[in-house]
Amino acid sequence: MLLFLEAGFETPATGVAWLIHIISKHPQVQQKIKAELMSTGGNTQELSIERLDSLVYLDRVVNEVLRLAPPVDGASRTLTADDCLPDSGTQLYKGDEVFIPLHTLAHDTRLWSIDPQLFCPERFLDEDKKRNPYAFIPFGSGHRQCVGQDLARFEMKVIAARLMQYVTFGDGGPEVNAGGHVTSLTVMPKHVGVTIQFD
Template sequence: MPTLIGRLYLLLNLKYRRSRDLINQHLHHMIEQEFQEAPMMRAERKKISLIASLIASLQQDEKLEASKTEEDKKGLSRAEVLDEMLAFLMAGYSTTTAALTWFIHLVSVHPEVQNKIKKELAQYNMQSLSVEQLDSFSYLDCVLREVFRLVPPAFGTLRTLTVDDRLPSTGAELRKGDLVFIAIHNMGRDRRYWSGPVDPDQFYPERFLVEGNDINNNKAASIPFGGSWNS
């Protein structure tokens, strides 16, 4: 009953409907803009653009794909692309807010880290920064990665197995179709992968510097955004 009441409330809420329509209109415009790009350009932008990646997966014949079974379908429909973009928009808003909140808190209680960030930023004297200059902030990058490791925006993520598998550490058998929960928060504090000079429960950005890197650091041990190539 509460779910039904909530849906009716949203359906009758004019302000909500206007906001929803505005967001959908903007997303539709972004999809059409990307769709007009040449396939060659889209292929180059796939790894840095979520929209380009989704459009590259767009179905060529939606009616034909709709008649197939779920396992036989290929690509995404326009409605699915829109849903994916909306999901990323909402998820990106909440996770970015959480990440910035923790960044401000952790830096504020560690003044030595704050001073190092200021020193690194001071070299550009408040001028407009290019992407290349932003990429050169090695210590700031370490701080951000440490924030994501210690307090990831998402506690965990789910994945559905597409093939049978076996866990190497325990020998447990997993079957195709099984839903697996990946505990991102726990992995970021697992002492098997974070055995540096400072306890993994402590905030220590230097663990991501080359010269101070944890001995057993594993790239997959810290996957705050899921670990894909565009995360």
């Protein structure tokens, strides 16, 4: 239970902080989310499961936030048997700990067609749809992958949709909204300063 609280509290909160920081610098992305909300329900404020499911552009935005700024930057595995890496032939031994750099994979130019430094939700629709399956694993992979990932995506999507129904975020300027990062349990944005306009 404690693990669930520890693993499940800060992570989506960090994801939402990154989302607000990033979309504040991309007004056109906010306009597209708002347009999608209008086209799927007009002025109604209700966010049913069906309506949330139909917000496919918002899914791409959440994915792109998790790719550009993954709240967890790595996972690790301990080898239970000797093995070697397929391409390089590097020998690994039982008991070795291997670090899987989730952030690095998500920013490796060899694995992405569209510049991975760019915030581009459309990449999940276009060129990068057929990417290497391990290029984007913000919740890890395999049988120890994050058990809370559906809940986390749902939380981020509901919060983003609700916010976009009521407000538009503006960039608070190069210093207060400088981003950067600070690492504790998660990798959080260091400087988030946005303006909030009520629509």
